[in-house]
Amino acid sequence: MITRRLALSLPMALAAAPSAHAQAAPPLAFALNSAAGSVTIIDMKSRQPLRTEPTFREPSHWALTRDRKTLLVCDAGGNGLFMFDPRTAAPLGHRRIADPYQLGFTPDNKYLAVNALRLNFIDFYDAATLALVKRFEAGHWPSHLDFSPDSRWSFHSLQKSNSLVSIDLATLSQRWSVPVGDTPAGVLWHRGKILVCIMGARGFVEVNPENGRITRQIVTGDGAHNIFIDTRRNVLYVSNRGPGRTGLTALDPASFEILRDYPISGGPDDIGIDPQGRIWICLRFAEAVAVLDPQTGDYTTIPVGRSPHGIFLNTMLREPGLITAERI
Amino acid sequence: MNLDRLFSHLAGFMDQYLVLPVLFHLHWMAWDDLAFDWCLICVYGLFAVLVTYAVCLPLEHWRPVERWQNRKAVLVDVFYTLLNRVGVVPIVTFVLFYQAQTWSTALLVRHGFIPPTLDSLVPGLFGHPLLTFCLYALILDCADYWRHRLSHAFRWWYALHSLHHAQRQMSFWSDDRNHLLDDVIAFFWFFAIGLAIGIPPLQFPILLLGLKFIESVSHANIRLSYGPLEWLVVSPRFHRFHHGLRAAGRQSCNYASVFPIWDIIFRTADFRNEYLPTGDARAPEALVTGGYLAQQAAGLKLFCQALAKSWASLGIGRAA
Numbered sequence: 130m131i132t133r134r135l136a137l138s139l140p141m142a143l144a145a146a147p148s149a150h151a152q153a154a155p156p157l158a159f160a161l162n163s164a165a166g167s168v169t170i171i172d173m174k175s176r177q178p179l180r181t182e183p184t185f186r187e188p189s190h191w192a193l194t195r196d197r198k199t200l201l202v203c204d205a206g207g208n209g210l211f212m213f214d215p216r217t218a219a220p221l222g223h224r225r226i227a228d229p230y231q232l233g234f235t236p237d238n239k240y241l242a243v244n245a246l247r248l249n250f251i252d253f254y255d256a257a258t259l260a261l262v263k264r265f266e267a268g269h270w271p272s273h274l275d276f277s278p279d280s281r282w283s284f285h286s287l288q289k290s291n292s293l294v295s296i297d298l299a300t301l302s303q304r305w306s307v308p309v310g311d312t313p314a315g316v317l318w319h320r321g322k323i324l325v326c327i328m329g330a331r332g333f334v335e336v337n338p339e340n341g342r343i344t345r346q347i348v349t350g351d352g353a354h355n356i357f358i359d360t361r362r363n364v365l366y367v368s369n370r371g372p373g374r375t376g377l378t379a380l381d382p383a384s385f386e387i388l389r390d391y392p393i394s395g396g397p398d399d400i401g402i403d404p405q406g407r408i409w410i411c412l413r414f415a416e417a418v419a420v421l422d423p424q425t426g427d428y429t430t431i432p433v434g435r436s437p438h439g440i441f442l443n444t445m446l447r448e449p450g451l452i453t454a455e456r457i
Numbered sequence: 458m459n460l461d462r463l464f465s466h467l468a469g470f471m472d473q474y475l476v477l478p479v480l481f482h483l484h485w486m487a488w489d490d491l492a493f494d495w496c497l498i499c500v501y502g503l504f505a506v507l508v509t510y511a512v513c514l515p516l517e518h519w520r521p522v523e524r525w526q527n528r529k530a531v532l533v534d535v536f537y538t539l540l541n542r543v544g545v546v547p548i549v550t551f552v553l554f555y556q557a558q559t560w561s562t563a564l565l566v567r568h569g570f571i572p573p574t575l576d577s578l579v580p581g582l583f584g585h586p587l588l589t590f591c592l593y594a595l596i597l598d599c600a601d602y603w604r605h606r607l608s609h610a611f612r613w614w615y616a617l618h619s620l621h622h623a624q625r626q627m628s629f630w631s632d633d634r635n636h637l638l639d640d641v642i643a644f645f646w647f648f649a650i651g652l653a654i655g656i657p658p659l660q661f662p663i664l665l666l667g668l669k670f671i672e673s674v675s676h677a678n679i680r681l682s683y684g685p686l687e688w689l690v691v692s693p694r695f696h697r698f699h700h701g702l703r704a705a706g707r708q709s710c711n712y713a714s715v716f717p718i719w720d721i722i723f724r725t726a727d728f729r730n731e732y733l734p735t736g737d738a739r740a741p742e743a744l745v746t747g748g749y750l751a752q753q754a755a756g757l758k759l760f761c762q763a764l765a766k767s768w769a770s771l772g773i774g775r776a777a
Contacts, residue, residue: 164494166586183584185574186655207655208571225577227566247555248563270487289487312486329486352477352486370489372477396469396493413493414469416462435465436493 154216158401158409159441160418161188161202162434168202168211169418169433170218173403173444176420176431182220185209190231190399190439193452195238200441203229205247210259215443224259227252231273233453235298237280244271244285251285251294253301263301267294273316273355275323275455277338284323284338286313293325293336307341309334315355317455319365319382326353326367333367335385347385349378357455358382359402361448364423366408368397377410379423391426393419401442402457411437460663464504468496491555495548497662502542505666509673513629520680522697522732525626530746534630537749541633541640550644557648565652574655590661594668595716596654597647602719604646605712608639615707616763617642620756622705623740627697629677636756671715676700680732687728688717694732701733705740 156173168182185207192201193215200215205228212221228245234256235242241254251265251274268290276283282304283296293313294306311329322344323336332353335345350369357366365380376392377400395415400408408421410428413436421428445452476492479485525531540546562572575596576582576589583589608618617639624631635643675696682694691713698704699711710727713719720726736745743755 164497183586185576185583207574207577209574209577223577225571225573227571228562245566247559248566250563250566311484312489328489329481329484351481352489354489370477371473372481375473394473396473414465414472416465432462435461 154443154446156403157216157218157443158418159191159200159202159213159215159218159443160411160433160437161191161439161441162436163187163189163413163438164436165434166204166207167434168213168218169437171418171431171433173442176429178431178433179218181434182213182218184211184223188438190454191441192232192234192241192454193441193445195234197446197452201232201241202439203232203243205230205245215441215446218443226254226259231271233274233276235276235280235283236278236451239280240298242274242276242283242285244274246270246272246288251296253296265294265296265303267303267306268292272314273326275316275318275453277318278451282338284316284318284336286316286325288312288314288328291329293323293341295338295341305341307336307343309336309343314353315357315367315455317356317358319358324356324365326356328352328354328370345385347380349380349387350374350376350390353378355399355455357400357457359406360450360456361402362406364388366400368400368410370396370398377408377421389423389426391421391423393421393428395419395430398437399439399454400457401440401445403442404444404447409440409442411440413437464497464500464662468493468500471496471500491551495551498547498551499543501662501666502547505669505673506538506542508666509629509670512670513674513677513679516679516681517628517677521678522680523626523678523734528626530624530626531628531630533747533749533752534624534628534634537633537635538630541635546640553644554648554651558651561652572652572655576655578654587661590664593654594664597650598668598713598715599719600646600650601714602712602723604643605714606723606725608642609707609709609712611767612707613760613763613767614639614642616759617756619705619737619740619759620744620752622700622735622737623744623752624700625734625736625745627676627678627700627735629673631676632673636760637753638757638760668715675714682730688721688726691715691717694730695728697732697735698727698729700735701731702736702738703733705737 158171158173160169166184166186170179172179184204187206188202188204190203200213202211209223210226210229211223228248229243230246231244238256241256243252249269251271253263255262268287270288272286272288274285285294291308292306293309295304297304309325310327313325314328315326317324323338324333326333332348334343337344349367352370354368354370365382367378378390379388395412398411398413400410410419417430417432419428419430472493608614617636620636621634675691677693679693683692695711710725743751
């Protein structure tokens with residue numbers, strides 16, 4: 130189990146600058162195998178799986194503490210939160226938490242927000258002690274989340290209620306809840322707006338964070354699931370899960386003009402981007418991670434465990450700024 | 458490509474081109490993540506049926522306990538198997554279990570209790586998934602032993618379970634021959650256990666199929682015992698004794714599904730080297746040779762009659 134000392138040390142250092150220590154870390158990818166109850170550690174240089182670390186049942190998503198010393202991995206089915214050293218992938222223990230499916234630290238590092246999808250809870254934990262501060266039951270199947278950079282608001286997609294809910298982080302009270310489309314999933318704060326993927330439609334919507342009004346609808350592909358931004362190269366990516374044709378869509382982050390479509394079979398889900406700009410994509414049905422060259426569109430695959438869901442590349446530790454699963 | 462990966466590919470293909478278009482069309486994409494799990498269950502179920510068929514059919518021809526002129530009574534058991542392993546039942550069970558499990562877990566969490574998993578409870582178990590799987594298999598098999606034994610002990614429950622015992626032409630297809638209400642009771646039985654010790658890890662679907670395979674083979678019409686390993690794994694001879702005409706009803710033996718150790722510990726094991734005719738002499742003919750619906754109706758009728766008898770014996774419903 131995680132020790133109190135470790136829990137208290139999670140957010141101690143707020144510095145978001147890469148350390149020399151991080152520069153020296155061996156490049157590792159962490160693939161979270163949601164149907165195998167494990168995390169595959171991959172050597173990014175040789176593209177070979179090095180070892181498998183166990184979790185209880187169903188690891189899905191991750192969050193990095195602000196001091197960049199602990200990688201938190203959700204295990205919803207096992208009601209567990211697992212900790213790893215992001216540099217070495219050494220396990221640092223686990224803690225029992227109700228149904229953590231998706232999580233993120235607020236930018237001011239005050240709270241750890243956890244979406245408990247199955248249990249319909251949006252939980253806010255104290256980032257320092259991981260003690261539960263407030264629980265919301267705002268709707269069905271809270272799925273993905275993001276925050277305003279000033280830590281005033283959080284935004285959570287409610288997959289089965291077809292809505293987006295916003296929480297005021299100063300008062301921990303619900304601001305609004307608005308219908309945004311059929312089965313909303315990925316959420317991203319982007320240039321003062323909220324982008325929400327709509328799985329039951331063919332793309333994502335842009336929402337005004339002040340009042341929850343939809344301002345634009347952008348078509349990418351069937352079953353748009355999650356949205357990411359490559360902060361170094363300034364490209365938006367949307368993973369489209371189908372039915373039928375699946376893949377990634379690259380967009381201009383200002384105009385939302387589609388730059389390129391990458392057809393990828395095998396159920397693409399979360400992605401990571403390495404220092405060379407290659408995109409590492411979890412392929413849920415193929416039990417593999419694809420490494421895609423965005424210039425050529427070619428990709429190779431690395432076998433991992435069953436149903437890889439989230440992916441963390443520790444090469445991100447070398448980069449300055451805020452690291453979240455969607456800002457890569 | 459290993460077997461596991463092949464199954465994932467097949468399930469992914471099925472999900473992408475058969476299930477997701479339906480979910481997308483019906484605006485049910487919220488179930489997208491779980492749809493892949495449904496597909497996996499169906500693919501594994503189909504594989505299990507094919508392997509059981511490929512192994513048991515030659516054995517039943519080679520060393521049958523009984524030779525039947527007419528195998529018509531077996532056909533309905535084939536339907537039960539396909540319905541339970543590949544068809545609607547696993548999907549409905551999956552959804553019901555999911556809903557019931559999340560509802561009850563949320564209730565517990567609201568009251569401050571986060572349900573554990575066995576590997577988080579037992580020191581030293583975490584990080585040893587194979588050992589965890591084996592422990593789950595033993596606990597669940599023990600629970601199944603008691604569910605099965607109790608289903609013979611209560612008149613109303615045996616009225617449902619007698620559908621399983623009524624088959625006079627018992628074969629490897631007979632394992633899934635159960636009354637729907639009996640399946641519902643089993644569902645709640647294992648649901649309660651799941652709440653206490655968590656859902657078993659699913660890292661070893663092939664092992665899971667192996668356990669189900671042992672259950673199917675134990676029903677096969679084969680003259681086969683496992684000799685000195687009889688005490689370790691349930692054999693066709695061991696389980697046939699449970700289905701023997703002498704053993705049907707409330708005083709039976711050999712209740713275990715996979716591990717006979719429970720019969721040994723709880724003193725219900727009978728290792729006699731006999732191959733008895735199977736069936737339940739008291740079962741109405743509709744339960745034996747009827748079609749699926751006729752069997753379900755006959756089972757329900759027996760259940761109601763048994764329940765009425767039980768209530769009458771307790772004095773419930775009598776006029777003052």
